[in-house]
Amino acid sequence: MKDFSREEIDHVLDTAEKLEPVARGIEKSRLLDGKIIALLFFEPSTRTRLSFETAIQRLGGQIINLGSVEASSVMKGENLADTIRVISKYADLIVMRHPQDGSAHMASEFSSVPIINGGDGSIHHPTQTFLDLYTIRRESHLEGLKITMAGDLKYGRTVHSLCHALSLYGAEMTFVSPPELRMPSEIVRDMERRNIKVRETDSFENVIGDTEVLYMTRVQQERFPDPEEYEKVKNKLKLTGELLEGAAPDLKILHPLPRVNEIAPEVDDTPYACYFQQAFYGVPTRMALLALAMGVIE
Amino acid sequence: MKDKRDLKVQAIGNGTVIDHIEAGQALNVLRILGISANCQGTVSFLMNAPGAKGRKDVVKIEGRELNVEELNRISLIAPNATVNIIRDFEVLQKKNVVLPTxxxxxxxxxxxxxxxxxxxxxxxxxxxxxxxxxxxxxxxxxxxxxxxxxxxxxxx
The missing domain is CATH 2.30.30.20 (Aspartate carbamoyltransferase regulatory subunit, C-terminal domain)
Incomplete structure (x- = not known):
């Protein structure tokens, strides 16, 4: 994500907005007519994979699929470099998800066609960041946003990328997390160097009323060796209807999903809930990235 | 001629002398340069030698003039090292290592x-x-x- 300038991000988001009627099925598009897109998902995915499939089909493209890793030549011991060399001879573009950090970058060194990173390892998930930015732009505003990020800020890759991207637009950031899962100090320092106002706390108290976008993330049980400690943290960071009583009227709540219990079901029916809309915005955003990477839109 | 008692490491006729290496880093300098026992020329080094700015290591590689890329690699672990290229016992070139990008x-x-x-x-x-x-x-x-x-x- 750090490779993208603000102008480049804006261009992707502008393109997504133009394609949104196609994503909704209101308009038809043949932008990817005759193009074959390979989906290489080396680990499980629901939203990313299905939203890419939807985006490709809405643009009239064809899909070839790795299928399950167990049924592929990966099980015969083929390395990723060879798999990419071969598939790039079949397809016009590759969308890839892989468990190892940096695998998409490596794939781009061996591929003769563009690679879109659908998430590699625990650090990068750039198309998620683009869809988060698109959601914020459509539902709130990017410039000088007052954003609160809550949950697992230590390991959550989406919040790390989002911090960097939002810093290009200026922002006030509040980080809500238990001490064990605080935002890495390297990122906090980086934000402060970029003149971003940062506030860190461990509860929602005095935070909600002054927030325009609340970005929730899942706290994973495996991060806590002591189950009791997990229960305590989990309940402290649960967003309920009661907590939202003091919310600003234009607050929007985002979550990369899947959620477990960090957002109470009653929040779903409030005007603040934006996470299912956010999931939909993955489609126009990925349509824009596909079309731009294929060069069918400038 | 120097007294034998002063002669710690023999001067080299042709090759490279890497001086002002941080004390204790000489073996790592050889490692970063890929110089091992299979190397053809004589390789000698001084560790913890007294210098004007405190203790330092020195490495001498006989019969091999290191190229710029190799030399600059040294700066990752010995940023203050200086390099002398020697021909016929004379210093042909003296340079500082530069951090590569x-x-x-x-x-x-x-x-x-x-x-x-x-x-x-x-x-x-x-x-x-x-x-x-x-x-x-x-x-x-x-x-x-x-x-x-x-x-x-x-x-x-």
Missing amino acids: YVEGVVRCINPNCISNSTEPIKSKFSVVRSEGGGVVLRCLYCEHAISENIAEHLV
Whole structure:
């Protein structure tokens, strides 16, 4: 994500907005007519994979699929470099998800066609960041946003990328997390160097009323060796209807999903809930990235 | 002629002398240059030798003039080293090492889940920058993990 300038991000988001009627099925598009897109998902995915499939089909493209890793030549011991060399001879573009950090970058060194990173390892998930930015732009505003990020800020890759991207637009950031899962100090320092106002706390108290976008993330049980400690943290960071009583009227709540219990079901029916809309915005955003990477839109 | 009692390491006729290496880093300098027992010429070194700015190491490599890329690699672990190219016992060139902006296949990424630590047919790749404190920071071009301490421990 750090490779993208603000102008480049804006261009992707502008393109997504133009394609949104196609994503909704209101308009038809043949932008990817005759193009074959390979989906290489080396680990499980629901939203990313299905939203890419939807985006490709809405643009009239064809899909070839790795299928399950167990049924592929990966099980015969083929390395990723060879798999990419071969598939790039079949397809016009590759969308890839892989468990190892940096695998998409490596794939781009061996591929003769563009690679879109659908998430590699625990650090990068750039198309998620683009869809988060698109959601914020459509539902709130990017410039000088007052954003609160809550949950697992230590390991959550989406919040790390989002911090960097939002810093290009200026922002006030509040980080809500238990001490064990605080935002890495390297990122906090980086934000402060970029003149971003940062506030860190461990509860929602005095935070909600002054927030325009609340970005929730899942706290994973495996991060806590002591189950009791997990229960305590989990309940402290649960967003309920009661907590939202003091919310600003234009607050929007985002979550990369899947959620477990960090957002109470009653929040779903409030005007603040934006996470299912956010999931939909993955489609126009990925349509824009596909079309731009294929060069069918400038 | 020098008294034998003063002669710690013999002068070399042709080759490279790397001076002002931080004390204790001589073996790592040989490692970063890929110089091992299979090397043809004589390799000698002094460790903990007294110098004007405190203790230092010195490495002498007989019969081999190191190229710029090799020399600059040394700066990752010995940023203050100076290099003398010797021909016929005379110093032909004297230079300081310069921090490269990029190194490949020299250092292993510290992230065990990085693709460069797998069996894929690639070499590690790092961009090299100076930190605000003046230290050397290597950033993996694959996974973006940074190495800012004990770089010598991660030499390939």
